[in-house]
Amino acid sequence: MRCLAPCPTRSQRDRPVDSPPMARAARGFRCRECGWATPAYVGRCAQCQAWNTLDQFTETQRSGPARSAGVVVPGRTVRLADVPDEPGRRLSTEIPEFDRVLGGGLVPGSLVLVGGDPGIGKSTLMLQAAARLAQRGTVVAYVCGEESPRQVRLRATRLGVGEAPVTLIPESSLDAALAAAEGAGASVVIIDSIQSVYVEGLDTRSGGPAQLSEAGARLVAFSKTNEITTIVTGHVTKSGEIAGPRLLEHLVDAVLYFENAEGGSVRVLRAIKNRFGATDEVGVFEMTGEGLQSVENPSSALLESHDADASGCAVTAVIEGSRPLALEVQALAVPTNLASPRRIASGLETSRLHLLLAVLARRGGVNTGAMDVVASVSGGMRLRDTGADLAILAALASAASDQPLPRATACLGEVALSGAVRPVHQVQRRLAELSRVGFKRCLVPNGTPAVDGIVLIPVRNVRDALQSLHR
Known part of the structure; x- marks a missing residue:
């Protein structure tokens, strides 16, 4: 019977049966910012859109399958119930x-x-x-x-x-x-x-x-x-x-x-x-x-430069991880002749500043459309907690009217687009921290339970809050 199988080449006959696959070098260019790789050089990374960030590289890769054709030894298995549950x-x-x-x-x-x-x-x-x-x-x-x-x-x-x-x-x-x-x-x-x-x-x-x-x-x-x-x-x-x-x-x-x-x-x-x-x-x-x-005492350190007599300064309490921190929000509003007033934010997102300015204009009656507005957070902190919305609004309104807020008064609450002031989580711990650093009064959403050492001023919306601050 005639054999129909192809005959091996000379190089295949000379290679040992169990020899590993040949190694080959892969060359190309990789972006130092995001890791995107390409075989040819281009001026701009196609993934992160960064310019002039491609570096040439050469890596040794193995051709063929990743493992030999021999028997694969299975890995060990462990029952979940048999694993010690001590934290160490x-x-x-x-x-x-x-x-x-x-x-x-x-x-x-x-x-x-x-x-x-x-x-x-x-x-x-x-x-x-x-x-x-x-x-x-x-x-x-x-x-x-x-x-x-x-x-x-x-x-x-x-x-x-x-x-x-x-x-x-x-x-x-x-x-x-x-x-x-x-x-x-x-x-x-x-x-x-x-x-x-x-x-x-x-x-x-x-x-x-x-x-x-x-x-x-x-x-x-x-x-x-x-x-x-x-x-x-x-x-x-x-x-x-x-x-x-x-x-x-x-x-x-x-x-x-x-x-x-x-x-x-x-x-x-x-x-x-x-x-x-x-x-x-x-x-x-x-x-x-x-x-x-x-x-x-981080709260005291963050409030060390707090000036109660300056306009545009409001104090709130945020939850960072497992601890409450009292910090200050500062705002500055000045008239401008620019067709498009500037909005500068440090420590909070610019989009959040725009949103709160819109709520303040529509729901609070304070229009800053002809003013440059700058907002920042004390201590270089990055403000992510929405419970500081009311304090940011209070600071913006105070800066726009150039009138300081009442002494020893803090603000807590999340502000909705409708102007309503919503409750915040872990409000008891926030209020206790504000009381510990010397604040006597605090604007809070309706229904907030009382805390010893601090007087609560419940508000329903932004207009109520602004009226309470300027009584």
Whole structure:
């Protein structure tokens, strides 16, 4: 019988049966902002629309199937009921505000990403946390990819922790740094920063999208496999997001952002993502000559510059994570000859400012159509809580009429498009915080239960609120 099967070529006959598939190099261009890849260079990224952000890369890929034709060993399985439900012992950094944002301390085997603007204090906080942990007997490895050991020692001396038993690893290779940390028996590894280390085997620059993605995957495997807590710092872009692909933020267990008050010494550390604690939790720090110090009374610090005799100033209380904070909303309205008056917002969204100005004009009778309006939030805070709507409206009305609000009077309430003042959640805690910092009266929605130490002024809508403020 004639064989109809094709005869193997010479190269196929000479290749061993069990030899792995040949490796090939993939070349192209990848956007440093979003990670979009293209085989040919273009001036503008098709995904994020950024100009001149494509970098050339070369990666070694394996052709053919990802695994050999042999027997695949199945992975292990674990019954959910057999997994211990103990939360585990957290590592306290003895920095109260840092532990608060983390949810009570560092969880063994977790991966934490800390981002922030240059010079805001990321390295200072990391060095202080490393020194506190090391002084309590925890073996801490500090990978200083951006600085030399001498520079780290000089900063530690300024912070008063120069004698802390922290193990420094001046290494830029991620694999070599992790091997050194594991060899030193470290329980906590701090990498400053992830953009300064590189993964061997990738023909791309350190800090690029491919490097950050691979570094994040290796750090997750390292921390979970060895139960080693890992903290990495990251640079941010002009838009305030951590540089690199979003994959990095999805891989880590917690993402913390440092925010800075404009022209002030207050720093706010905010939890954007936390698998072991509350999101939107905030910690307030003050930058001093001895480093970052936790602020025990954030509300008093945020209201330190409050001027009760100035127009356009209103005080409210918001819920940030698990704590209430009292803060000040400031507004300024001045006549303008421009056909389109300017609207400038700092600490709150411009669209929200436009919405509240429209409600104030239609439902409150205060028209600012011929005025430039500027609104800001004290302390550099970002106002996301809708319970501050009534305070923003009160500040805008006060600025438009140039009349200050009554002394020791705060405002709480969400404002609807109809002009109605709606209830807010956790109102008891907000009122207790306002009473604690010295406020005697507060405008609140109808039906708000009374709280000792503060007089409540119930209002139904925006007109009622404005009349109550100017009696």
